[in-house]
Amino acid sequence: MSKSIILCGVGGQGTILASRLIASAAMKKNLPIKTAETIGMAQRGGSVFSHLRIGEADTPLIAKGQADLIIAFEPGEAVRQLPFLRKGGAVVVSSRPVMPVSAMIGKSTYDANAMLTYLKENVEHLTIVDADQAAKDLGSAKTLNVVLLGAAIRSGELGLDEEEIIQAMKERIPEKLWNMNLQSLAWSK
């Protein structure tokens, strides 16, 4: 099996943990795995992305038009990464925008609804996750990454099933948080 997956969002949103969970699950299946992460200044509220390649690959980076799946923590960031999606690939996106400071102080503009409309027009295989509703139902916005991961499993493009992700989660997350995370993973069912 080989899968190319991109996770993207804004620094501080928890993309790295999600990428780690996918990697551990792939590793448990004895699949080769390579990833590339944004670490450094961009983690302070900048655009961040992870590239993951499951299966034999010469580099962790994914070329444009080659990603099977994009898991986006933010609508604008999904659009930014869209050129990497292959034809027929899937996008899982959180509906909740993160307003950049530059837009708040009037130095730039950001219309998040236009992003969602654009995604709907250009991506056939699209799952929009209502992050606000998820946070309300789950009582916390902290597990958005796991909610998105659940939706990614159900997109069929992750190449890993729910049980495999749960096993990886149990190894990485303290036991007292398991319940919360299991609920989050199942939320989009």
Place this chain on the structure above:
Amino acid sequence: MHKEFLMGNEAIALGALAAGVNLVAGYPGTPSTEVLETIAKRNPGNVYVEWSINEKAGMEVAAGAAYAGARTMVTMKQVGLNVASDPLMSLEYIGVKGGMVVLVADDPGPISSQTEQDTRTFGMFSKVPVFDPCSVNDAYEMIQEAFEVSEKHGTPVIFRATTRVDHGYEAIEVKDAEEYKSIKPEGFVKDSGRWVIFPRLSVKNHALIEKRNVELADEFSAYSRNVILKEKQPCKKGIATHGANFGYVKDTCKERDLRILRVATPFPFPEKLALEFLEGLDEVLCVEELDPVIERALIYVCGKYGLNVKIRGKKTGDIPASGENTLEIVDAAIAKFLGESKVPKGDALAAPPALPVRPPVLCAGCPHRASFYAVKMAMKGQKTIYCGDIGCYTLGNAQPLDMCDTCLCMGAGIGIAQGVFHTEPDTKCFAFVGDSTFFASGITGTINAFYNQADLTLVILDNSTTAMTGHQPHPGTGRTVMGQVVEKVSMEKVLRAIGLTTVETVDPLDYALSVETVKRVTAEPGVKAIIFRSPCIALTKPSGKSAVDPAKCIACGKCIRELGCPALILGEDGKKAKIDTSLCTGCTLCEQICPVKAIAGGTKNDTAKEGKANE
């Protein structure tokens, strides 16, 4: 052996441990930091590890231990090597007894650095052999070989990786702790003819180094990581590459038939192997990042042996002169090189709406925001220059704070402020420097300014950690990377010992007091210092978060417009302010500047106020 999913830097650290490294020193800097952190975390118990005050100190500590026969490593980012260049240049002439690896992380892009300098070029300049890994697994194996080469030839070696290798992850096989080499250092053996650098020794050793590097070039020609991937059908074109680019070339050449040379040791250049690669070729494309090192070396080889092979790359404009290479750039360059007519893959997407602009910003509740804002307000209407420095606080340059007029390199802000003062004495000159940067390279500049009669205000932004690189301890924090609690070095005492008479410490989250302090201190003549002390928000737990009372808010927008805190957003009505509770740390800065006191509820952490977060 067992399998682990590792970051490149973690793999390098585990490789060094497997090679029996006895001592590791370094200074944090993206993308190198995790190497030393991993050594500390995975220390089998017998490795001495330290975060040194700067790269020069780290290089000297590692050299001393290597004189005594220990295997040592010193870690830094590429610009850190500039700081450590003085000891390194001389050390190459003296040599080492124990294996010594200088781990330097280069940053094409640059993603988190000031320059795009190439440590391969530095290796050539300093005559130090250079290793250039191409993947996480390659780095793990290669660092062990680097120690062997260093010890065999009695020279320090440079192990330089780039961001994509340092911060790439891979599931790889690594040794168990029981399989680690055990190195028992012999100890320092006195021999002033060997360890004391004098002109007579230098000229003798210089000749030996040149001779050795010729031999090493031959040795490297047979080194298994310098490889030629042969073509299937006879061909006239070849690609020479290195590091992460080797992966890009292989990935984009799956359906192409070419001869490929991967150079793992750019210096001394494996000339014999290059000759074998060039045999029968008409043209070579060098796919490189940073400097055209391989390109120049191949041009030299062609000239030396009278070969008629055209060498293309950065010098011919076939590869971009700056920036990071991507799969697309490499693919397009190779297509052009082969004269392919490229059909673009997939349908072009419709043009997207304007994408959000997201430069990195200071975190919500960051005490630096409060410090900058206080100085800005206190100095309103006066002619000022705000010289910045390297750290999170460089982000103070962003709107709306706009409090960083210059930034050059570690500690430079103080000298720059001094230079501006001597040129236009009517400007109020400020140098902002972080705590770690002050210790790393701010003290000399302060003495220089003080002794040479400058008039400037030194503002130390003390958040009790090295925040930008992930919170490493420094001499002001009172703890070491080995977990010892030690006597802190007091910056107040250091400044007073230099001779400064005005040294004031204030909590920047007390807005009124901060503004008052800045006004009072800057009125004094000479060099004076304000220490804004409040811990990085990543070190404290927020307690009470602030909230806007919509009944009181008059929608003036002041808080949002002037502070630029990411937690301050517009409410549902699009006019009144609202606080994103998932981000707010309750720093209370916005509460203190709201003209109608519409914001309340934030409580600063008390341990934070006393600066005890680290203990």
